[in-house]
Amino acid sequence: MTFKAKIEASEIERLSVAEFGGEICVIDHISEEYFKAVEYLKKQKILGFDTETKPTFTANERRNRVALLQLSGADKAFIFRLIKLGIPDELAKILSNARIKKVGAAVHDDIRGLQHYKQFIAKGFVDLQKIGKDYGIEEKSVRKMAGIILNLRVSKSQQLSNWESNELSHGQIQYAAIDAWACREMYVRLIAENAKVEEKPKAKVEAKAKAKAKAKAKAKAKETICQ
Numbered sequence: 001m002t003f004k005a006k007i008e009a010s011e012i013e014r015l016s017v018a019e020f021g022g023e024i025c026v027i028d029h030i031s032e033e034y035f036k037a038v039e040y041l042k043k044q045k046i047l048g049f050d051t052e053t054k055p056t057f058t059a060n061e062r063r064n065r066v067a068l069l070q071l072s073g074a075d076k077a078f079i080f081r082l083i084k085l086g087i088p089d090e091l092a093k094i095l096s097n098a099r100i101k102k103v104g105a106a107v108h109d110d111i112r113g114l115q116h117y118k119q120f121i122a123k124g125f126v127d128l129q130k131i132g133k134d135y136g137i138e139e140k141s142v143r144k145m146a147g148i149i150l151n152l153r154v155s156k157s158q159q160l161s162n163w164e165s166n167e168l169s170h171g172q173i174q175y176a177a178i179d180a181w182a183c184r185e186m187y188v189r190l191i192a193e194n195a196k197v198e199e200k201p202k203a204k205v206e207a208k209a210k211a212k213a214k215a216k217a218k219a220k221a222k223e224t225i226c227q
Contacts, residue, residue: 048184067163
């Protein structure tokens with residue numbers, strides 16, 4: 001499959017809205033749920049990754065700290081409220097684990113924001129903005145890339161909301177989970193397409209080899225009959 005290089009806003013509006021049907025867990029303190037989340041995340045090979053920060057609206061206003069860290073598997077998404085939780089050691093180890101791919105967009109900025117809480121060596125991060133180029137995709141935003149790769153519309157209605165609010169709204173929770181989940185799904189789709197492309201020449205070679213072997217066997221059978 002060939003992906004489009006660009007997509008218009010009007011095209012995105014006609015797409016189905018992205019929905020996450022899995023379990024979403026919001027974690028703001030060390031608890032049994034926190035350790036369950038860590039155990040689940042440690043077992044994953046690919047995680048969707050994103051962060052959210054309370055926006056600033058004036059030029060001279062100091063940028064806020066990262067408020068949320070979102071990590072999503074195929075069926076579960078976890079939203080860590082860093083303002084309350086910080087980055088405990090177990091979470092930092094996941095962010096430093098090269099065997100677990102953490103897939104996001106513009107991940108360098110997100111990592112730098114997370115390192116204000118705790119210094120860790122970032123390993124296993126995949127930037128969709130960079131690998132998208134290999135598939136001819138020129139768009140950089142999650143919304144536009146999701147439109148091209150998944151044929152889904154990722155809502156951005158909560159983007160400028162208060163991520164440091166005492167209680168996150170249902171809309172905020174859904175938005176945060178879908179952003180991370182969509183990054184994972186885009187990566188899975190891209191590597192699946194890449195596997196198909198690689199499989200085609202291999203299949204042709206195998207088919208050619210089988211045909212050659214079949215012809216050789218047929219010729220040998222004829223020789224045996226003649227004798």
